[in-house]
Amino acid sequence: MKRTAIAPVALAAAGLFSLAACAAPGTNPSTPLVPAAQAVAASETPAPLASIDVPPAPVTEPPTGELAAVETPEAPTPVPEPTVAKTQKWVKIYNGPSAKEVTPPKSITSGSKTVELNATENDDIGTYVADGAGRTLYRFDNDSNKPPKATCNGDCAKTWPPLLIKSPGKIFPKGIDPKILGYVERADGHCQVTINGWPVYYFSKDTEPGDIKGQGVKDTWFAVSPTGGKTSALPPAGN
Template sequence: MARALAASLATVAALLAATACAAQQPAGSVAAPAAGQIQLVDAPAKSAGLTGDGRADTPATASPAVSASAPVSAPVSASAKWVQLSVNKASIGETVTEVRGFTLYTFTKDDTDPPASQCTGDCATRWPPVLIQAGGRVFVDGLENPAVSAIRRPDGTVQVTLAGRPVYRFAGDTVPGEFNGQGVDGAWFAVKPDGTANDALIGTEVAEPAEPDRTATLTAATTADGAVVVDDDGATLYRSDADGTDPAVSRCDDACALLWRPVVATNGSTVKVDGIKQKRVWWMRRSDGTKQVTLDGSPLYRNAADRSTATIIASAAEQGWTAAR
């Protein structure tokens, strides 16, 4: 159930003014959006029947939007109707990601009292701010007592803040779960769930591979880009170009194994299929003894940070990952 933010968003009061007032502004000024209030929702976006990334959301009962013209690796500059903040366990500790699993960052040179962004122009191209429309909802997934608010940027757009700090993406992160922006210029750090900068550790810890994706059913889901195979959570599954298929061999280890979860049968049982021919599905034995599910001989994986529903990570193809169909 949505709950209004506890504190009034004084920093975005102008955004919440009536539209009639906006009409009286001088030429060239930024018009204030219609009256409304940013809402905080203690649940994933999919619980409200939303898919996509908030910029082109679609009810879950329809075909989710997948934009071929705006791959997820591109800097996000459009204001979203809704935003999701999720907790992700990375090798540098817990981080916060947006709905597609891309790491969010904080900029130590930003003002915090009152909150204000110092990243504009070319900086905002490299570090796209997380923007939301006035009246939009911020879904939180795994954050405890999230202090979510928003500020008005110099260009009039609304940027989401966490614990009073504006949050951003990094254009150099091309696959969900990466944190290539960590420590850049000694001023950019992945943001923790409590809103503070993850600046205690810039290097990468020795980390265990991502936990397997134990799913009971492989389902064919319809998207605007055709049918894809999803797991029990509705997340798109992928094949790796580096893997062998005859026989099936997984070559995803080391850094790869931190970002991609092998799909294995729940409790070692048989995986059911829905909308997929049974003869296409088999399995291979992994080194840890688990049975990884294969499709047409290709081992299947889920991106460890992906929290979206039936949405293709367009930039994954650049890294050798193809959505299973």
Template sequence: MLSTKRFRRSAPAFAAAALALAGLLTACGGTEPAKPVAVTSSAPQTSAVAIPKAVGQAPAVAKTQGWLKIYDGPAPAGTNAVQLNVTSNPSVGQYVSDGAGRSLYRFDKDTADPSASNCSGQCAVTWPPLTVARGQSIYVAGVDPQRVGFIERADGACQVTVGGWPVYYFSKDQKPGDLLGQGVGGTWFAVAPSGAKAAAS
């Protein structure tokens, strides 16, 4: 049985350990996102091999990054997931949209290697980041799952990335297919499936 004196000495250490564990359980998953890599025997977590799916078969996990699973294909009905699709528009060519058809953008002041967002505060009000939460997955249709991942933002939220670029909505887009954010400030552009700036060929 622990003496009261010994317990008092160990209590702060116990509390610190408990807080650290809570941080691990609630954190987005780390600030250093995994980079897409080809499958090797030493990297079983990530798969770059596309396996044909039988009709009606659920999508298979194509990549994992920490706790996040990324699937190749449309999300089954009722799935708690973020869906990414490829949409086409004559003015910008192919670009990435969410499951509701809302356009997604990238910001030239961000970086892709390493992935980092430089849009916070009022910027993030105008350009809300697309986020994914623990307990969710990402499903991609027409986007290479190896190019999809996430970063941890300063506020602890997990922001989805495409080709390393953090992606955002534009608050002035009102309906699916709107592209009012294209070219804003010369720094905001619809994001292509590769992560590049969408532009008509």
């Protein structure tokens, strides 16, 4: 009898203990319990993060050998301003070409306040002087340079127009000694440019830059050299 009475009491006590162990708030009595140690470990282990595809960073290969030099654009070299080398009354003669562009007069008879003189190469006659437009300048044997005197006047000057300079004048030479440049007053009152005292002229039949059709005409007209002398005669035709 005592054993029979004890059994129900023991069973009831065991069930009460079981309920006390599984009925904590938020638990599901039907879910199998996890041992306490495992439950703590599980709660401390973070859930695995979802994998994120991150594109790999571009790989920059280290340079091999010497580093390439960085090219720095060079600043343009400024053209130095010419200075006055000589003054003849109202004409200033500079020691080099103008730093600013000069527009030569279209007409060879009009004259200008600004004159350019350039030493120019030619395979047949050597170095001669041309104006800023490339037009050949000549000297006349019947003129004189000591003292400077122009004798080509009237109809002669129509065929051989003088290089005139107006007041206030400027002369910019290239390849010519500025000290030997100047001007002479003509019989008609105009002023004509001189090289080493020799008055210089155009030839009316020269139509293109570099033409030397007046070379050797009447054996008295020659393209003027940078020193005021005569350039070489043209070679015979056919050579």
